[in-house]
Amino acid sequence: MKTILVTGGAGFIGSALIRYLITETANTVVNIDKLTYAGHLENLQEIDHSPRYHFDETDICDTDVMKNVFQKYKPDAVMHLAAESHVDRSIDGSAEFIRTNIVGTHNLLEIAKEYFEGLTEQKKEQFRFLHVSTDEVYGELGEDGFFKETTPYDPRSPYSASKASSDHLVRAWYHTYDFPVLITNCSNNYGPYQFPEKLIPVVILKALQGEDIPVYGTGENVRDWLYVDDHARALCKVLQEGVVGETYNIGGHNEKKNIEVVKTICAILGELQPKNDGRYEEQISFVTDRPGHDFRYAIDASKIKNELSWKPKETFESGIKKTIQWYLDNIDWCETVTSNNYDLERLGTT
Template sequence: MRSNKSETVFVTGGAGFIGSALVRYLIRETDHTVINVDKLTYAGHLESLEPITDSDRYHFVQGDICDKEEIQRLFDEYQPDTVIHLAAESHVDRSIDGSAEFIRTNIVGTHNLLELAKDYYESLEGERKEIFRFLHVSTDEVYGELGNEGFFKETTSYDPRSPYSASKASSDHLARAWFHTYDFPVLITNCSNNYGPYQFPEKLIPVVILKALQGEDIPVYGDGTNVRDWLYVDDHARALFKVAQEGEIGETYNIGGHNEKQNIEVVKEICSILDELRPKATGHYEDQITFVTDRPGHDFRYAIDASKIEEELGWKPEETFESGIKKTVQWYLDNIDWCEAVTENNYSLERLGTAE
């Protein structure tokens, strides 16, 4: 276990959904200094960080992990003790429509970051070198799909099915290779589907909420029986910090929420909560559900075995799906202005929400 002294943490992609939750957690719950490096693509929004931007331990830098000179400058200036790498293109549908940016960011960008971090690590001495860690954050989608039974374990063979998951699998392999080839202190996490406040409305849960409120059709792929494990984003942030601080170098940790649900179950649960919190004048929100043509290569089921991180590091999710989804729906009801601001003029709602 590391000492309790203040450290400097690089978070790439810290203006995204999971990244911003991690940054908020680090500022609120630790005394570490956080350097948030984010390109601010369509899914990165500084509004998600407004609760902590006044902290003198928080610094934002708009930067691209593919820009070697800029990232080198940041290593030189801020001298991090830990790098937590979340910057990635992450939407399956977008990867199907156009894979090039996924290859650039998720593979080339990760390679750049690993190279620069390795050179920086090799320049360190003493305790600074001993405590340095590089945490690469990935997804359960690299494992492919499951049948009706079983769980993804850290030893499950990779079988990516979409350009997105293939690009993340590639970046995982790079990170693992840097550990084995260069003795670089890498850790890897693979998580299940995240949900919670501040999620950009291209994923299933926020868009079901928004389309329901707008009186529009709520699109569900296929027959809605695809199964995902749902992880509340604040639980994920706690897990990432736990792994970065206490995980064994070279190891992979799966992070899941113990909340397997069919997509249609998730949609109906949201509709039921909205019926309670914001009832319609007539009818029910569930009446707006519309089944649409399934997407290509849509994996049937993902489910995470998170026993390793629970047994070795003592982490468990605090939120059940029932508690987390109610908090999430209430947050979106209270923050409609945020949703309008982050989607204004830069996003089409045409395919919004049909994917996880």
């Protein structure tokens, strides 16, 4: 049993990770989150009664408070997911991405290193700092090929540039200070509890409301889709069995054009909740493409499969159906998390 400090644990991926850690392991979990627009404690209601779960509303950029967190809980590992993560928001305003993703990661590394240096030798052997990143740091692919752990970085948006920066910081702390880090780079996540500004929940909610379903450009951009619970399992595998200093790419083996994803959602909604008039697909509307929109991402996840025996359980077909059904069953959650948002035009508002 370990005490694991998870930053950004009220967000989409962080909350899935914490739900997995509490329900599937015997570990104690400390959730650190400053509860921005995309962080919601409603994501954790099913486990927040557990005596092994603790929550601190804290900003990772706050040095004094974070030092107190480490001294109070004495973690055996850090799983760092706190980040600003929406590309569109980074294009409109990059400052918060620089602050959280770069300055925040630096602050956390400094505090964790100081804490690590005070541990006993036995505790040092066990301690790990897992930094969770994205495949967007690699840039874009052409019609073929895959991102590998050795692919050179070529970030093309303020978001991906900030994540690339934080990846480099984490590696520098490993090489300079012998600090025990691990890094993961994942493909596009989807699943329950995703804040309704990302593609899949936007499509679901816009479709249900009879509104235009916005698709960038011609919808030909390709992404690899990873079900969020598969990602949570992978992160725990890397934390437990990964080699210190190594990077592991995590992908779902589900490459899809954006327009394919949208049409699949429309078709499944037609089965689960048919429209009274026409088809959901008739609501698709192509809009001006996003600046610097990368054409294709695809991950080679053979390293984590071969070395750590992880592979995704969900196909895109099984995962997307579960996801759509979850949103149909949890419209109240969507209303709750979007009720006080200042930027509703981004959302599939309910």
